[in-house]
Amino acid sequence: xxxxxxxxxxxxxxxxxxxxxxxxxxxxxxxxxxxxxxxxxxxxxxxxxxxxxxxxxxxxxxxxxxxxxxxxxxxxxxxxxxxxxxxxxxxxxxxxxxxxxxxxxxxxxxxxxxxxxxxxxxxxxxxxxxxxxxxxxxxxxxxxxxxxxxxxxxxxxxxxxxxxxxxxxxxxxxxxxxxxxxxxxxxxxxxxxxxxxxxxxxxxxxxxxxxxxxxxxxxxxxxxxxxxxxxxxxxxxxxxxxxxxxxxxxxxxxxxxxxxxxxxxxxxxxxxxxxxxxxxxxxxxxxxxxxxxxxxxxxxxxxxxxxxxxxxxxxxxxxxxxxxxxxxx
Amino acid sequence: xxxxxxxxxxxxxxxxxxxxxxxxxxxxxxxxxxxxxxxxxxxxxxxxxxxxxxxxxxxxxxxxxxxxxxxxxxxxxxxxxxxxxxxxxxxxxxxxxxxxxxxxxxxxxxxxxxxxxxxxxxxxxxxxxxxxxxxxxxxxxxxxxxxxxxxxxxxxxxxxxxxxxxxxxxxxxxxxxxxxxxxxxxxxxxxxxxxxxxxxxxxxxxxxxxxxxxxxxxxxxxxxxxxxxxxxxxxxxxxxxxxxxxxxxxxxxxxxxxxxxxxxxxxxxxxxxxxxxxxxxxxxxxxxxxxxxxxxxxxxxxxxxxxxxxxxxxxxxxxxxxxxxxxxx
Numbered sequence: 001x002x003x004x005x006x007x008x009x010x011x012x013x014x015x016x017x018x019x020x021x022x023x024x025x026x027x028x029x030x031x032x033x034x035x036x037x038x039x040x041x042x043x044x045x046x047x048x049x050x051x052x053x054x055x056x057x058x059x060x061x062x063x064x065x066x067x068x069x070x071x072x073x074x075x076x077x078x079x080x081x082x083x084x085x086x087x088x089x090x091x092x093x094x095x096x097x098x099x100x101x102x103x104x105x106x107x108x109x110x111x112x113x114x115x116x117x118x119x120x121x122x123x124x125x126x127x128x129x130x131x132x133x134x135x136x137x138x139x140x141x142x143x144x145x146x147x148x149x150x151x152x153x154x155x156x157x158x159x160x161x162x163x164x165x166x167x168x169x170x171x172x173x174x175x176x177x178x179x180x181x182x183x184x185x186x187x188x189x190x191x192x193x194x195x196x197x198x199x200x201x202x203x204x205x206x207x208x209x210x211x212x213x214x215x216x217x218x219x220x221x222x223x224x225x226x227x228x229x230x231x232x233x234x235x236x237x238x239x240x241x242x243x244x245x246x247x248x249x250x251x252x253x254x255x256x257x258x259x260x261x262x263x264x265x266x267x268x269x270x271x272x273x274x275x276x277x278x279x280x281x282x283x284x285x286x287x288x289x290x291x292x293x294x295x296x297x298x299x300x301x302x303x304x305x306x307x308x309x310x311x312x313x314x315x316x317x318x319x320x321x322x323x324x325x326x327x328x329x
Numbered sequence: 330x331x332x333x334x335x336x337x338x339x340x341x342x343x344x345x346x347x348x349x350x351x352x353x354x355x356x357x358x359x360x361x362x363x364x365x366x367x368x369x370x371x372x373x374x375x376x377x378x379x380x381x382x383x384x385x386x387x388x389x390x391x392x393x394x395x396x397x398x399x400x401x402x403x404x405x406x407x408x409x410x411x412x413x414x415x416x417x418x419x420x421x422x423x424x425x426x427x428x429x430x431x432x433x434x435x436x437x438x439x440x441x442x443x444x445x446x447x448x449x450x451x452x453x454x455x456x457x458x459x460x461x462x463x464x465x466x467x468x469x470x471x472x473x474x475x476x477x478x479x480x481x482x483x484x485x486x487x488x489x490x491x492x493x494x495x496x497x498x499x500x501x502x503x504x505x506x507x508x509x510x511x512x513x514x515x516x517x518x519x520x521x522x523x524x525x526x527x528x529x530x531x532x533x534x535x536x537x538x539x540x541x542x543x544x545x546x547x548x549x550x551x552x553x554x555x556x557x558x559x560x561x562x563x564x565x566x567x568x569x570x571x572x573x574x575x576x577x578x579x580x581x582x583x584x585x586x587x588x589x590x591x592x593x594x595x596x597x598x599x600x601x602x603x604x605x606x607x608x609x610x611x612x613x614x615x616x617x618x619x620x621x622x623x624x625x626x627x628x629x630x631x632x633x634x635x636x637x638x639x640x641x642x643x644x645x646x647x648x649x650x651x652x653x654x655x656x657x658x
Contacts, residue, residue: 074601076405077435106406107438109597134567150623162563164570171566173559197536197554198527207526223553225526230502230629234491237500237615238463241493241599241608249618268438270570272403279570286566289578294479300559 002323003315010035013050016329020057022064026089033088037120038316041307042174044183045120047318051325052256053119061259062086062116068093071244076105079244082115084259091118091137092127094265099131102267110265113245117141117258122174122304124265125163129170132276134268135163140236142251142258145178146219148229151205153218156248157181158235163301165270166283173300177232179221185211239264331652332644339364342379345658349386351393355418362417366449367645370636371503373512374449376647380654381585382415382448390588391415391445397422400573405434408573411444413588420447420466421456423594428460431596439594442574446470446587451503451633453594454492458499461605463597464492469565471580471587474507475548477558480534482547485577486510487564492630494599495612502629506561508550514540568593 004012013031018024034053038046056062066085070078078097082090094110101108118124118139128135141156157176164171180188180199188195188211198207200214200221207221214220222228240247245262252258270279290299311317333341342360347353363382367375385391395414399407407426411419423439430437447453447468457464470485486505493500509517509528517524517540527536529543529550536550543549551557569576574591581587599608619628640646 072602074598075434075436077431077597077601079602102406105404105434107404107436109436111602134571147619147622147626149625149627152622154619154622154626160560162560162567164563164566171563173563175553175556175559179553179556223556224504224508225552226627227504227508227552230504231489231491233615233619233628234493234500234502237493237612238491238597240615241611242463242597242602244603244607247611247615247618249615268406268567268571269403272406273401273408273440273571274573278573282570282576283566286562286569286576286578289576290476290483290562293476293481293483296478297476297483298478298555299562 001317002320004318004323005315006035006039006312009038009047009316009318012326013047016054016326019329020054020064026064026086029092030086030089033092033119033123035316037123038318039308039311040122040304041311042120042122043317044181047316047322047326049119051322054329055256056116056259059256061257068112068115076101076107077109078111079242080110080112082112084114084116087116087118087261088123090115091124091263091265094263095124095127095135095137095267098265098267099128099133102133102269106269106272108267111239111242112263112265113243115261115263117261118263120174121159121161122172125161125172125174126170128267129163129165129172132165132271134165134270135161136266137161137264138235138239139261139263140239140248140251141261142253142255143248144182145222145232147233148222148226151201151219154249155222155229155232156236158232160235164283165279166287167280168284169301169305171283171287171299171301172304177222177228177235179223180211182215182220185215185220189215330646331649333647333652334644335364335368335641338367338376338645338647341655342376345383345655348658349383349393355415358421359415359418362421362448362452364645366452367647368637368640369451369633370640371449371451372646373510376645376655377651378448380651383658384585385445385588388585390586397441397444405430405436406438407440408571409439409441411441413443413445416445416447416590417452419444420453420592420594423592424453424456424464424466424596427594427596428457428462431462431598435598435601437596440568440571441592441594442572444590444592446590447592449503450488450490451501454490454501454503455499457596458492458494458501461494461600463494463599464490465595466490466593467564467568468590468592469568469577469580470590471582471584472577473511474551474561476562477551477555480530480548483578484551484558484561485565485580487561489564493612494608495616496609497613498630498634500612500616500628500630501633506551506557506564508552511544511549514544514549518544
């Protein structure tokens with residue numbers, strides 16, 4: 001594992017994107033989002049994911065020149081067409097627009113259809129929190145999760161992000177509706193470890209902590225069993241209806257052909273209601289009450305800031321083979 | 330178990346409330362919400378909960394004459410003070426205002442501080458869906474759930490409601506962040522049954538399906554372990570910050586003294602974006618795709634409509650002792 005300085009990783013990725021045909025400023029932004037994802041420790045969706053992102057461009061799932069277009073506007077609610085542009089640039093633009101709307105109306109909502117995988121959903125939560133607003137967003141995905149009571153995938157794992165700004169460190173939840181992603185299952189399997197809790201069913205339909213058995217059955221668990229199953233369905237439904245776009249059951253079931261996703265971005269301007277110091281005090285008190293309840297309690301986003309500091313100090317971890325590939329592309 | 334006609338149950342409860350000092354129209358509304366909760370099969374928060382609601386009035390947690398007051402307004406975002414009025418009437422008024430705002434702005438958000446237990450959260454989801462809008466709402470609660478990594482309660486179970494209108498039957502999720510409520514644990518225990526899945530920890534800190542062991546340890550599980558723990562924290566944080574009200578760590582830990590809750594109500598007007606028939610078609614297709622994935626798959630709200638029809642036909646189930654008590658009050 002190499003340690004690459006943030007700026008060098010970002011500029012290397014940007015150079016690849018420019019050679020792929022991206023306009024320079026879009027290449028820089030798209031590359032920076034990938035590098036920031038690795039910087040923050042979400043390795044599965046950072047530079048490690050970059051080769052697959054290039055595949056989705058190559059086969060035409062992603063149109064690198066497309067920018068989102070507004071279709072409808074009513075007050076603080078807008079519907080946009082992502083025109084199958086790069087998922088992370090589209091999502092960034094949608095959250096930026098929701099934040100802008102929240103400045104005018106207190107709250108802004110952008111429903112985005114016809115977009116692509118947004119990579120790390122948490123990025124748009126940090127974006128909102130950095131802008132000083134509360135952010136909520138979610139996406140649907142291809143079917144990768146059996147509903148409770150079924151053995152075949154019919155739900156997406158539909159990540160949900162909730163972000164609250166806090167001067168001492170934003171609190172940002174970024175969670176998919178499956179208890180473990182297939183990426184996480186593979187990691188446990190490689191290490192020869194059992195999952196810490198049940199993560200799905202084996203071939204006989206019994207709950208299991210064996211990642212290989214779940215990989216084989218293709219039956220990962222929704223969080224909270226029937227509860228996460230219901231929540232995943234609602235997130236898909238609201239995203240598809242508000243955006244006028246595809247629902248999970250209409251999205252191609254292939255990670256490279258997956259396209260036409262539906263997403264929702266909400267921004268709420270706390271600053272219109274009370275001074276920033278009041279919000280900071282209330283947020284700090286909640287964080288402290290949680291941390292006081294147990295020595296191993298964490299809060300969403302805490303680990304990100306630690307990992308970010310470490311990676312900025314030491315360089316971002318990138319596999320040697322991947323790094324050599326990137327410089328040849 | 331008696332079977333009482335809906336109208337008779339509602340008017341009996343209303344009469345009790347009038348004798349408690351409620352104005353007649355508020356008594357009628359409050360009683361109807363309790364009766365509708367029992368009608369829809371959410372027995373733990375319907376008429377069975379009514380005696381405890383009277384206790385909260387008696388000890389002063391609930392002020393039966395208080396109505397919510399608007400403190401701040403900015404565009405489609407408003408902050409209201411619930412003034413410790415009856416939780417179900419306050420929540421109904423807040424969702425009604427959010428729906429009204431969504432008619433003017435596409436989306437409406439009411440943050441409500443200083444309110445009381447809203448009883449059945451799903452009621453406000455059905456309210457939104459009946460008005461033809463998408464509804465999201467949540468509440469914080471007293472601390473009743475240990476965060477992941479702790480053994481003492483520091484989180485509320487903070488129910489989250491998401492509702493989508495659908496002519497063939499609204500789709501309404503109403504879920505708390507604990508895998509099983511204490512009420513559900515007691516029901517399994519009375520029947521001498523194990524939980525269908527792990528529901529918490531025993532005294533030795535092992536995950537268990539034994540409801541009595543969880544009741545004894547007071548360590549129920551958040552849905553999805555660390556994930557539901559994070560989600561519960563975010564719901565509390567957003568509700569407390571937006572409303573300017575109390576967070577879970579500030580709420581008295583006693584079911585009768587629990588007061589000063591913070592809640593968020595969001596309404597999104599789908600009708601401003603597309604014709605109702607398009608929304609209905611998309612919603613139906615999602616429901617059908619789910620039902621097609623497995624014979625025992627359900628969707629949120631489906632069971633409610635079956636139970637509602639049965640209870641309206643046969644009468645609402647009410648324990649004989651409770652019914653006699655209600656008529657004596």
